[in-house]
Amino acid sequence: MIDAKILVIDDTKSVLSALEILLQFEYKSVKTISNPNQIASFPNFSELDIILLDMNFSAGVNTGNEGLYWLREIKKKASHISVIMMTAYGAVDLAVKALKEGASDFVLKPWNNERLLATVKSAYELRQTQKEVKQLKQKESNLKQVINQNKNYIIGNSKALNQVLNLVQKVAKTDVNVLITGENGTGKELIARELHKLSARNNEVFISVDMGSISENLFESELFGHVKGSFTDAKEDRAGKFEAASGGTLFLDEIGNLSLQMQAKLLSVIQNRVVVRVGSNKPIPVDIRLVCATNCNLDQMVADGLFREDLLYRINTIRVEVPPLRDRENDILVLADFYLNKFTHKYGKAGLKINQLAQEKLMGYAWPGNIRELLHTIERAVILSEGNVLKPTDFLLAPKNSVSIENGPNTLEEMEILMINKALDQHDGNYSAAAEQLGISRQTLYNKLKKKSPNL
Template identity: 35%
Template sequence: MKNKKILIADDDLNIIASLKYMLSEENFDILAMTTPEAVLENLKRESVDLVLIDMNFQQDTTSGSEGLQLVEAIQQFDESLPIIVMTGWATIDIAVDAMRAGAKDFIQKPWNNERMLSAINTQLKLVSIDKKLNRLNQENKLLRSQSFPESTGIIAQSLAMKTLLSSLEELAQSDMSILLTGDNGTGKSMLAAYVHQRSSRADNSFVPVNMGAIPESLFESEMFGHLKGAFTDAKENRVGRFEMAEQGTLFLDELANIPMAQQAKLLRVLEDQKFEVVGSSKSLNADVRIISATNCDLAKAISEQQFRQDLFYRLNTIQLRVPSLRERIEDIEPLANHFLQSFSGKYNIVAPELSLEAIDKLQQYTWPGNIRELSHLMEKLLFTCKKTTIGGRDLLLENIHHSASELDEDSDDKLANNSSLSLDEIEKLSLINRLKHHRGNATETAKSLGLSRSGFYRRMSKYGLD
């Protein structure tokens, strides 16, 4: 745990020496200044956790006016920074004025060590609680705005998944960066959460971010946060994803969709382990574990100068491929039953059973949408199948399989002329077709369809392909 940093300001060097000795013994890091100007100049460059200042400096030894002006200036600079004031000329009026100006506590000289330490620790705890509440509020907003699976109940009866989970169990004990590759819908986000929950960072936040869904103009604000007034629409302070994930795990999904200009900014943070909030010149520590995921061929993207090789090396400490659903046949039946029971509880509907014929058809299907497609199918069957047992025909996989087999570069017209398909099914299969044509590159696929990246991802999410 990093030591808390306290800035002391007093024009008496003996006072500074005494405070330094006492506070260093309590494992605080100390910065010492002798003038208000030095305090403000230092706060522009360095982050501190608390300010302890005298109310009277050399120009004025009794009224406390210099101290009050300094408190107000610090408040304008950073209103969340706790300030404790001290003076040898203590009066009720000075104490009240200091608290009104923004000070959090008032200490009279000569001080009592226990009282001083109690005041400092109390303010540091209050700031920590406020930061956690603010972070949790913003995390809750983030989680409400996106659908994100939990990592509980991972089903792994197939050898491929058992091998992968065994590797992830071992890697969870380290802090190394992990790159998960594989098709869309294979559960990469769930596996990232699985690693976090088994790591030493499990008590802190797991923060997922879909890199393809962040507008380029808002990249720094989303990732690093911003201060109120930093730009036109900055109505309030915003906590960025790196700060949310402090001492936890940051999951970068759809990694290949980060624009080149923003890749350099991300690389700098990962190399320096520091970042600046937009609107601030102070550096904050980035103590986060990075797990990233992509369905893109990053080697190809690097050769085409669409992805930075140095960023790839930074994120690719170890790379693991998540198998597609068609590569884990043994997991299809238990996954299907899991989804049926899960949706049964959600909607309070008795779940039908899968017949042997239905299981056989599920295991023969190619599952281009992988686990998400299976989940959506089971949810739909809960409402469309009115029998106690789901038969092979109830799955309606014949038409889908037939259409999927025709997915080539000229298949759009065939899909449109297939009278057995709904408009949604045509759109979904067209998306799959175009993604295959562009080898999973979401940016190129969106361009070819005339869609913005956000519009493309909304459609992907609609059909469980995101």
């Protein structure tokens, strides 16, 4: 027996009795009423799944207008209910009109029992499908909310930061491509998330892709998707990041680390807003807001032949330069206080304060690692603290470029990082050029830095 609630509305008692007998063997709950005016007081009306509604209730009237009126009233009261119209006067135009008003089907009297049962079952299945779609949409909405939750905040009130946020606010309402530039650790992804949060797409998903961590072999599969059997490990169809972000925002971080070959493939998709999964010929349109970020000097890379000029034009409709922490002096102590509260709570060291001399030390430091370096510095100080006050000696800060190969690193790992940083400095943050100088692949270089700083 099907667990569904059915209501039959007809002014003929013999019709009500016949339908109740026919349907009660198939459905768990079958109720009848002879007057549609009883709809308003019918108990738990919104819980009904199906209504069989007569088209005519007044003697001598066969226009069907009464039924259409009550159909509209039912849809106003509970639009999800599947309504099957019944009439002894068959007319194609009347049936079409009923369907346009929201009826799910049309039954002629006298009916064929098997055909009527099939019609009711179809209406029930339609109702179940609608329920499933509604549940899926709710789950999708909840999932998007979880994905879009951002527990990091843009902290500060310096002039340099406010200029950036003002630009972000102006640009966010549009769908233009945005390029975010700035040193490592300045919070480029936070700016990208702020763009998404202030945009008309804020109820859709924000997908972040670390381009520097994607190997060339998996580039197309990761970004554009693949079909089952297209390569050895393709055991099922899979949507790429472009498809996953459709309707929302796609953030491509470290875009300056792509090879020229990958740049060409990316350019085609950005231009056409269409992806083709690996192993397929079917074009799939995508609707995304594209935001890219890099710490590289893309203009210099274009001049050096390392970055496509046409790709730069595509991603660079608006450029947002995130200022380094050293240019946000007013924000250093604000950020330090924010992270101090965060880590004292995390490590159970409530009441810990930074004294005046320590604050001056933090303010006087250049912060080459920017906000990320400040975060780790505060966390380390909180973990190692022994009293209630953090003093200058609790913050281990080294002047920029004070470490040398001769007296600085004590381990092979430190030596590697020192050489990598030196090579990156020489090539203005260009990973490919630095990797070539060091005699390693760009991916190896990136992995070594990632290992050293997991939040890179």
